[in-house]
Amino acid sequence: MDEGSAVDTSGLQPGQRVKVDADFWQERYEAGQLGWDMGQVSPPIQAYIDQLPTADKTKAIMVAGAGNAYEVGYLHEQGFTQVTVFDIVTPPLEGFARRYPDFPKDQLVCADFFALTSAQYQFDLAIEQTFFCAIDPNMRPDYVKQMHTLLKPGGKLVGLLFDKDFGRPTPPFGGTEAEYRELFAPYFDIEVMERCHNSHPARQGSELFIILKAKP
Numbered sequence: 001m002d003e004g005s006a007v008d009t010s011g012l013q014p015g016q017r018v019k020v021d022a023d024f025w026q027e028r029y030e031a032g033q034l035g036w037d038m039g040q041v042s043p044p045i046q047a048y049i050d051q052l053p054t055a056d057k058t059k060a061i062m063v064a065g066a067g068n069a070y071e072v073g074y075l076h077e078q079g080f081t082q083v084t085v086f087d088i089v090t091p092p093l094e095g096f097a098r099r100y101p102d103f104p105k106d107q108l109v110c111a112d113f114f115a116l117t118s119a120q121y122q123f124d125l126a127i128e129q130t131f132f133c134a135i136d137p138n139m140r141p142d143y144v145k146q147m148h149t150l151l152k153p154g155g156k157l158v159g160l161l162f163d164k165d166f167g168r169p170t171p172p173f174g175g176t177e178a179e180y181r182e183l184f185a186p187y188f189d190i191e192v193m194e195r196c197h198n199s200h201p202a203r204q205g206s207e208l209f210i211i212l213k214a215k216p
Contacts (some may be wrong), residue, residue, distance in 0.1 A: 040070055
């Protein structure tokens with residue numbers, strides 16, 4: 001899983017990161033540089049979805065920075081009807097629409113996650129799968145605030161964070177459990193934040209599973 005190797009970093013100064021914006025991701029998709037793509041739903045998230053009660057299948061669910069959105073595909077296959085997908089570029093959304101032609105088109109949204117408002121969207125559940133690690137770490141406080149804004153009180157943020165320092169100027173950007181606890185604590189009650197036991201083989205030993213509940 002060598003996500004960052006194909007990006008030219010020759011012009012960067014020591015400690016500088018690449019600019020991770022819509023142009024960056026558009027170029028990655030156009031070049032087929034998708035080393036971060038597992039090609040399947042993440043096993044820990046699949047296991048979480050599998051234990052959700054039938055009543056949750058009509059709850060509003062958000063997947064931001066979804067990429068090829070295997071988790072969304074799995075939710076759709078299991079009968080979840082109110083799943084909204086956000087990505088900053090169109091190629092992954094278009095690819096998903098081709099794979100799932102019966103998925104509601106108005107629930108595939110090309111937009112900047114950070115520009116969404118609570119007047120537009122309110123969700124019961126947000127699934128986190130490689131979006132947090134794809135943004136510049138300087139934007140993580142904004143991510144936390146925005147997730148809190150878009151979740152209903154008591155809504156949950158569930159998914160995976162990298163418990164690893166990748167030591168490079170390109171995504172994915174990792175971190176530590178201690179950093180994450182400090183970051184999320186002002187806005188979320190941390191119900192679960194622990195090392196995954198059922199990660200994809202390529203990510204064994206490097207993921208934390210999280211269940212975070214939005215504070216009122």
